[in-house]
Amino acid sequence: MLLNTLLLALRSIRRNLLRSFLTILGIVIGVSAVITMVTLGNGATLAVQNQISSLGSNLLQVRPGQRMGPGGGGGSAFKEEDAAAIASQIGGIAAVAPEARTGATVVANGRNWTSSVIGSTNDWLVTGNWKVAQGREFSDDELRAGSAVCLIGETVRRELFGSAAAVGAQLRVKQVSCEIIGLLASKGQGAFGNDQDDMVLVPIKTLQRRITGNNRVNTLLVSMMDGSDSTRVKASLTQLLRERRKLADTDEDNFNVLDTKQLAETMSGTTKVMTTLLGAVAAVSLLVGGIGIMNIMLVSVTERTREIGLRLAIGALEREVLLQFLIEAVVLAALGGLIGIVLATIASMVLAGVMEVPYLFNPGVNVLSFVFSAAIGVVFGYFPARRAARMDPIDALRHE
Template structure:
């Protein structure tokens, strides 16, 4: 019975190919929209996590002032010194490396080319705290750091804008009133989560920047990389206690420095993108319901058109459940075909859009199976009422129908 009923349902679908196509179109669009939105959302979440991770592994950023972000509150706050970084590295357990950092906006010149960028004065620990690899050349030596030598490492953006196809290693780069030798090329990192270009940078020894650019011994930021598996809250509390002691803050005084945990930023941004993904997926799922309503409408029209055929089947002995099953199978087949086409369409669209948006394509079997299963459920739910109406027709009245 099941096989014959299935063959009858498929025959009716083939007899009205155009109508069947228009019927499943809503389901195709709904399934494709849901899968595409969720897939792109997952890719965006992964991209945000990767960008935060590129800042450094278990990285803490400590700056003077009570607020960090686009608008930093550093007015009147006591600056850090290099000794603060040395104290953190030697007195706080769980810290892998500490890099003092002092930045300055400059215009770099090589030959006839110039480029506005930012110089960061720091120590060799900067590469470790920021997970930065040297693509070519070498890093600073201890002697160069102590002496404040005129040497530098440049990011990929600076290399491209100033040197083009020329070899940058060993070249003399002019920064404001002095020149520095390019001893290393930093590996490309790309855009950070906040939108800034991480490769648009020049890195010099801290003492070089302090003496030649800033003119003081201040340190703007302390970058602290934690060891794997340590309790970051415990380490942050230890850092806070040590810095309060070194900055001579009384028990009732507020901190005049801020500690930012990049892992918390990653969790916050990832959570936000996940919520947006769920919201977009829910909005797209509404189109699946619209597709289900379309299936019900077409099936009701089909019942009306085939009233006489139904009457003949019932008159020659067909059971109500067989008629019900035939129309229900037709609705489910239409919904499943729409779901399958929607999955294939969504996969192709997700690959293309992920490439255009520069986010990773993450195939999620769960959302694909869920969307396909939901489309089948749509066929059952919205196909049941027309099928029941067909099964309950009076054979005599159905045979009289013109």
């Protein structure tokens, strides 16, 4: 009986293909919108996590000022000795790198480019998960003497050298000519939209003595060992810096510590909330689609009144008529769900490429959307089906 009822429902849908398609259009749009929003949101969340992790693993960034951003308050710059003290006096530390940076025009190969010039040590490569694609790191003698040597990012190499070899060439930073001893592996866009490859790395003493003319250290980059307790490390770091900066117990910290892991969790949490909100908004169209199904099913019941009366008159049970129209509504909704899943998959892959975020296929969301669309067929198809099942056979056969 169930198979016959299903065949009757499919035959009825096939008789009015255009109307059936327009009926399920709301379900198609709703399912595709929900899946697309959730898929792109998950991809954006992963992209944010990847971009923040590219800053460094288990990384703490220590900067002068009472808080991050503009108006962060005063606070004297750090010194190289602060980095050495952190590395020697706090446990669970993998590497500490002092960092000073400035913007400058760099010239090489007859071309010029405005880039970020960073002064630090080889530990800077460790804290930031940087790899040397060609060439080598700084030697100890070059770091101590502040030699005129540098490593460059992929963007600087592309803009200044094109397809020519960069390692071994000369690069002029302001009035200082330095030898390029290494090329850093590309990282691409950072978590805040910046180009991480647009930089020139020199020994910190070279930057201080020959380029900026001061010994300021703008940032301390502290990479923790895997498994380290970040709360304990941050507390020890804060206490040590307060002592070195001679702050009284009543004084506020004139520096701030940013944990990139917490930043990643915060930004990922925000992205997930937005994804949930967008998915919920898109799900409203599923309800609209359900109302459309109920409306068309009521029209179908009215059009087929004589057919219903004839079936009841020759012995069809109420539950059989109810089941026929209910299955018809469920098939319509489920078909809309399947079409919506296909369209959502195509749209998600295309939009993920346009937005430059990873495409993450989520089977759970697809299955849930399909089940929900079928459930909408049950909920919104029940009233028209019950109306058909409760018709009086005599009145139905008299219907014109």
